[in-house]
Amino acid sequence: MHRQNLDSLESRDAFDSRDALDSRDRRHAPVRRPLSRTVLIALIALNTLGVLAASACAPDTIIRRTAFINAPQAPVREGLALDKGQVRVSAHLSGVNTATTGSFFFFEPGSAEVGDPGVLIPDFQLGASLWAGLPGGLEFGGQFHYASMRWSDPNVNGVLPFPNGLEEDLFIGGLGLRLNVKTGEPRLALALMAELNFATIPEAIFICESTDTSVCSGERLVGEEAYRFDRIERDGFFLPNMALQLGWKFGDEALANADPYGDRESVALAPGRLRFMPYLLLGLQSSVTNTGFENDIATLPNDSLEALWMGYLGVGIDLTLEGLVIGTSVILPIEGEEAIDFGLVFNFRIGGQFQ
Numbered sequence: 001m002h003r004q005n006l007d008s009l010e011s012r013d014a015f016d017s018r019d020a021l022d023s024r025d026r027r028h029a030p031v032r033r034p035l036s037r038t039v040l041i042a043l044i045a046l047n048t049l050g051v052l053a054a055s056a057c058a059p060d061t062i063i064r065r066t067a068f069i070n071a072p073q074a075p076v077r078e079g080l081a082l083d084k085g086q087v088r089v090s091a092h093l094s095g096v097n098t099a100t101t102g103s104f105f106f107f108e109p110g111s112a113e114v115g116d117p118g119v120l121i122p123d124f125q126l127g128a129s130l131w132a133g134l135p136g137g138l139e140f141g142g143q144f145h146y147a148s149m150r151w152s153d154p155n156v157n158g159v160l161p162f163p164n165g166l167e168e169d170l171f172i173g174g175l176g177l178r179l180n181v182k183t184g185e186p187r188l189a190l191a192l193m194a195e196l197n198f199a200t201i202p203e204a205i206f207i208c209e210s211t212d213t214s215v216c217s218g219e220r221l222v223g224e225e226a227y228r229f230d231r232i233e234r235d236g237f238f239l240p241n242m243a244l245q246l247g248w249k250f251g252d253e254a255l256a257n258a259d260p261y262g263d264r265e266s267v268a269l270a271p272g273r274l275r276f277m278p279y280l281l282l283g284l285q286s287s288v289t290n291t292g293f294e295n296d297i298a299t300l301p302n303d304s305l306e307a308l309w310m311g312y313l314g315v316g317i318d319l320t321l322e323g324l325v326i327g328t329s330v331i332l333p334i335e336g337e338e339a340i341d342f343g344l345v346f347n348f349r350i351g352g353q354f355q
Helices: 002-028 037-055 253-257
Strands: 063-068 087-096 119-122 124-133 138-148 152-154 169-181 188-208 227-248 275-289 306-321 324-335 345-354
Touching: 087 138, 124 169, 138 188, 188 275, 227 306, 275 324, 306 345
Parallel strands: 063 119
Antiparallel strands: 063 188, 087 124, 087 345, 119 152, 124 138, 138 169, 169 188, 188 227, 227 275, 275 306, 306 324, 324 345
């Protein structure tokens, strides 16, 4: 009897000890809670970024083309009017707000699709101009611009660079005409400007040469290594640039009673007097586009270059002081091609003006 009671007590003590140990383990064991909403959102965002990064690849089409095109810019004869017999000589710098990575101030190159253009856009262009004032408010002159392919960025991801040693420069030149329109207010300046420039645009053509048919058909993405350089085509383009300018002149009280298109002697300008004018621009100009990602092998013998028209809005200021000319403006092109975004274009000029 005593032995049974002893065994009963021992078994109860052992059971109580196991319960104590189990409860202590449960207190120290990590608690598995469901993922918080913040963690779930973060995971979804990371997954989305991965998908977007993967989609940034360009399609592996049968043909890829890369054209080096001109960037838009304001007319070289924006600003204050020239009197009859006056001559203005200026140096120009225009810059598209791109970075070396191809990122724009307002826009970033996206992923290309079949049929999209493939172009290189100069980050900036250098230029010079010579203009003269004629009777009746007319002005006539010429301009020249230069851009290097080393200063360019692609419009979309996947644009192939020109082969090493075959890079080309861009030379643009032409003539222009400006008409300064009389208004009822001497300080109100209205002008119509037109330029007709010419440039030869190069286009490099590449062919997909992979033995895997799923690559050249675009079913499987590989990249630049699937392409072989074929040749460079060139085509000449006339590049018009037309604009309406509306400004308000400051700095010469004598202008209030002067004929702005008469002889310079009729305007009693004080020596060294500062003149400046803020103005607005509304214009239309032309650049070039192409078919950079092409799946039709029948188009291989030809280039795909064609004109790209765009409107633009701008604002600027022009200043003259004892023959010194300084001016700046910024324009916003409104492109008709979704895959080409120029962003803002900044224009700077410095020069001299004399009788």
